[in-house]
Amino acid sequence: MQSKIDKFTIPIGPQHPALKEPGHFEFSVDGEIVTDASVRLGYVHRGIEKGTEGRNWVQSLYLLERICGICSHVHATAYCLGVEKLAGVEVPPRAQAIRVLVAELERVHSHMLWLGVAAHEAGFDTLFMYSWRDRETVMNLLEGITGNRVNYSANVLGGVKCDISAEQDEAIRQGVDFLEERTRHYLEVVTSDMMFLRRTRGVATTPKAQARELGLIGPTGRASGISHDVRVDAPYAAYDIYPVKLITATAGDLEARFIVRINELFESYRVIRQILDTLPEGELTVRMPRRIKEGETVSRVEAPRGELFYFIKSNGTDTPERIKVRTPTLPNMASVLVLAIGHQLADIPMILTGIDPCFSCNDRMVVVKDSGGDNRAMTWEALRQYGIEYYR
Amino acid sequence: MQNNQGNLWQNVMDQVKTWARVNSPWAIHFNSGSCNGCDIEILATLTPRYDMERFGVKLQGSPRHADILICTGPVTRQARERLIRIYEQMPEPKFVVAVGSCALSGGAFQGCYNVEGGIDQVLPVNAYVPGCPPRPEAIIDGLVKLLQALDNGTMPEPITLKPGVAVPSKSGNPA
Ligand code: SF4
Numbered sequence: 104m105q106s107k108i109d110k111f112t113i114p115i116g117p118q119h120p121a122l123k124e125p126g127h128f129e130f131s132v133d134g135e136i137v138t139d140a141s142v143r144l145g146y147v148h149r150g151i152e153k154g155t156e157g158r159n160w161v162q163s164l165y166l167l168e169r170i171c172g173i174c175s176h177v178h179a180t181a182y183c184l185g186v187e188k189l190a191g192v193e194v195p196p197r198a199q200a201i202r203v204l205v206a207e208l209e210r211v212h213s214h215m216l217w218l219g220v221a222a223h224e225a226g227f228d229t230l231f232m233y234s235w236r237d238r239e240t241v242m243n244l245l246e247g248i249t250g251n252r253v254n255y256s257a258n259v260l261g262g263v264k265c266d267i268s269a270e271q272d273e274a275i276r277q278g279v280d281f282l283e284e285r286t287r288h289y290l291e292v293v294t295s296d297m298m299f300l301r302r303t304r305g306v307a308t309t310p311k312a313q314a315r316e317l318g319l320i321g322p323t324g325r326a327s328g329i330s331h332d333v334r335v336d337a338p339y340a341a342y343d344i345y346p347v348k349l350i351t352a353t354a355g356d357l358e359a360r361f362i363v364r365i366n367e368l369f370e371s372y373r374v375i376r377q378i379l380d381t382l383p384e385g386e387l388t389v390r391m392p393r394r395i396k397e398g399e400t401v402s403r404v405e406a407p408r409g410e411l412f413y414f415i416k417s418n419g420t421d422t423p424e425r426i427k428v429r430t431p432t433l434p435n436m437a438s439v440l441v442l443a444i445g446h447q448l449a450d451i452p453m454i455l456t457g458i459d460p461c462f463s464c465n466d467r468m469v470v471v472k473d474s475g476g477d478n479r480a481m482t483w484e485a486l487r488q489y490g491i492e493y494y495r
Numbered sequence: 496m497q498n499n500q501g502n503l504w505q506n507v508m509d510q511v512k513t514w515a516r517v518n519s520p521w522a523i524h525f526n527s528g529s530c531n532g533c534d535i536e537i538l539a540t541l542t543p544r545y546d547m548e549r550f551g552v553k554l555q556g557s558p559r560h561a562d563i564l565i566c567t568g569p570v571t572r573q574a575r576e577r578l579i580r581i582y583e584q585m586p587e588p589k590f591v592v593a594v595g596s597c598a599l600s601g602g603a604f605q606g607c608y609n610v611e612g613g614i615d616q617v618l619p620v621n622a623y624v625p626g627c628p629p630r631p632e633a634i635i636d637g638l639v640k641l642l643q644a645l646d647n648g649t650m651p652e653p654i655t656l657k658p659g660v661a662v663p664s665k666s667g668n669p670a
Contacts, residue, residue, distance in 0.1 A: 118577060123526075125526055146528070146577070147573075147574065148528075149571055153607065154606065154607040154608075166604075169532070169602075169627075172534070172535060172628065173531050173532075175530075232542055235542035236544060239539075242539075253535065253536060254532050254627060463529065
């Protein structure tokens with residue numbers, strides 16, 4: 104008697120303790136080793152791109168901001184920069200500087216959040232609690248500036264709606280000093296704690312060539328030595344006045360991703376201080392026309408997770424004709440499926456959080472248009488039945 | 496006489512059950528299409544600044560161990576079946592807390608083609624926490640109000656706009 108199970112599939116999600124957001128993964132395992140992986144996304148697809156077409160330019164701003172709650176400001180920035188370019192409007196320098204300031208504060212909050220979540224997945228809950236406690240400092244700053252902890256809506260078309268007062272200036276400096284000290288501590292922890300290193304060093308190693316092939320972007324790609332950062336390559340808003348240093352690593356494993364993200368925090372602190380020191384005086388907004396001139400444009404910004412891309416098309420009315428969003432998690436997600444193969448099942452949550460996944464900006468819909476004559480719509484049941492019949 | 500004693504026993508048991516439930520509710524969180532904003536605020540309530548575990552609330556991985564379903568986001572067409580399935584896997588009595596404007600009414604996503612609306616289009620909801628996203632204090636307040644209501648036995652009947660979609664919880668009133 105011989106029984107051979109050559110493929111055992113473990114489904115994970117859409118609701119699973121290791122996933123903070125719904126996504127469905129299937130891992131084939133041989134013992135503990137993953138041999139195949141697939142993903143099904145789309146649980147949080149809401150139809151935002153289409154939704155913008157029924158809203159005017161201002162309403163669309165608030166809808167697009169809600170693509171992702173973690174990096175809402177960069178979505179709004181990308182959209183505003185694009186629309187302002189189409190309208191031919193010049194935004195005052197003070198507004199641009201405040202945009203960058205809020206963007207960097209947002210990067211701090213996002214990276215701290217990620218540090219905590221990644222530590223949690225590694226079973227290091229102490230670090231999770233500490234980093235989230237310290238993250239409250241930056242949440243307070245964001246709330247002080249804009250009035251909301253998440254989805255701050257600092258941007259409006261043609262500028263920003265919040266100013267930095269003298270007290271806020273002081274509060275931000277104090278907060279950043281405190282965070283810088285804590286971040287130094289975290290850098291030490293993630294590079295010296297033996298238990299933690301066992302979960303990160305040499306796991307999911309992506310050499311530069313492979314990273315290029317997989318199309319890794321953002322801090323994930325920079326950890327593999329891909330020197331690409333929109334803030335450096337194509338400075339937008341006020342990044343040409345406040346340049347940032349490109350941070351890369353070469354190891355390409357999870358540890359390198361930790362190091363890159365934590366070092367980016369130091370860079371953000373430096374930029375925040377520099378902006379506060381040299382914040383230009385002037386207006387916060389300029390008048391925007393209600394109808395945007397006909398045309399199309401592309402705008403790129405660096406989100407905490409990588410390059411964010413907006414395509415905006417206007418037909419001269421007060422609603423957008425088409426807005427296309429490409430978010431950084433989508434190209435990074437494919438790498439999880441490739442890198443998972445050959446790793447232990449227990450490493451999978453770490454590999455997944457290693458790219459800092461964000462499902463809510465990820466879920467796209469593709470319409471496959473069949474040009475042939477045979478168009479049939481089937482329910483899931485009917486399709487299943489059809490499959491059974493077909494292979495009988 | 497016999498009957499009286501039976502009643503007494505039943506009452507004592509009910510009181511013990513309510514006491515246990517109010518002091519240690521286990522919660523499960525499901526995101527049925529949210530923008531993440533509410534999810535990170537729910538996570539923040541577990542961390543040292545807000546510390547929801549003070550009230551015995553513990554976030555739990557499996558629906559089969561949970562008393563409270565914390566829902567965020569509007570219901571998308573893809574996630575709808577899952578949401579109902581998770582609700583049905585939870586043991587009775589079960590309670591639903593909708594967190595965020597989206598979960599209340601669809602919020603900013605009203606009118607998007609893949610969005611069905613708020614959670615109460617699909618499940619009976621016991622407590623609503625408005626905000627986009629609600630502050631962690633507000634989420635805690637919503638949960639505590641729910642627990643207080645359970646404690647006093649003043650739990651209002653859950654509200655469903657489309658009844659019959661999921662089995663409404665009949666044991667909303669523990670007393
Ligand atoms: S209520 Fe606001 S923060 Fe919460 S999921 Fe909806 S859009 Fe996001």
